[in-house]
Amino acid sequence: MKHFVVAAAAPALLIAGGVALAPATFAQAPSATPGSVDASRVTAGSYALDPSHTLVEWQVDHFGFNDYFGLFGNITGTLTMDPADIAGAEFEVFVPIAEITVASEGLKEHLLRSGKDGGSPDFFGPEPGLAKFTSTSVRQSGDTTAVVSGMLEMNGNSGPVTMLVEFNGAGTNPFSKKETVGFHARATIDRTDWGIDYGQGLIGNEVDLFISAAFEKQ
Template sequence: MRKTILATLAAAGLATVAIGSLNAQGAPAPGAIDLAAVESGDYATDPSHSLVVWEVSHLGFNDYFGIFGDVEGTLSIDPANVEAAALDVTIPIAAVTVPSEGLKDHLLRPGKDGGDPDFFGPEPEAARFVSTAVHKTGDTTAHIMGDLTFNGVTKPVTIQAELSGMGTNAMSQKTTLGFHGTTTIKRSDWNLAWGIPFGISDEVELEISVAFEK
């Protein structure tokens, strides 16, 4: 997924405001990652600052984006044994955000004449990702394998994850770990195949940005 577009959606719209506010208060800017200072234990997401951005190709002409916000879940981690980490998060599908009200209506529309909806339907259950294994790939990177349950289907997914920030949150005063992650899934694996024959891509690129607080 293109980093410049994610930056436009997230950094320019949200982070600039937050950082500007902190600077106005004289708070220190986030520092460099110090792996030795990572605290072991149980963390919970900061839902207000945790999200999943999705991207699909629309008819082969251009890419379209949406956001699932308010991601909730837990992380248990020991920096001395990263591969024993455990992750369990839920993603509220019903709260999907897209630039077009017409598209949002289509995403959440019930099926015609009592049939299956084209996409999520009016009351979709939250998606859930539960890790099954973690493979460390670098000092700050890892592959997180797990099961993604969505639309009544559970399939394995691997997330390429990176520790993106750490320290004390200057606003909440909570010990915080930030992570970025990416993966690509095929929506047809979760019984969401509408539009594939005429050019809406099966592949969905996901960009994940999550803050965990202790």
């Protein structure tokens, strides 16, 4: 399944009467990007996810016509790492399934509603537990990449997941003043392995995941 990520950046200038005006909020922003792909900026220690700036996007085939997207946010978790020992890194991530975000409110109700006539819910049900990913191994595969394996607990089931992780930047957050390290990761799972089998043959079993994560040093 092809995965396309589109990023839209807000314009740095507003044009008014032919004059370029810099918005006040941007005028107060730092002149240089705080984070950069520089491993020497990463220090050993314990980190916690920034839930306001960490997202998991999921993508699944819909009827063979196109792909549908959704998001999970308010994600929490921890990371313990030493840049001198990448293989020893460990992390644990918790995803609140109930806070799923989709474009259609009707679809959100469908994802989280109870089963019909007392049956099992089509997808997660109205009060789903947290999805939990716990790393079991980290293998550096390049200067800025690693292969991370672990166990995903979701919907009352547990199974292995392997992610391709890329180091995206490190530095000091200009607002929180905390050392921050960011990663992007990709994985593909078969939703039926976690008991989510509604609409097989109509909705794809394979779900592509794209994770954008920011960890702050504690």
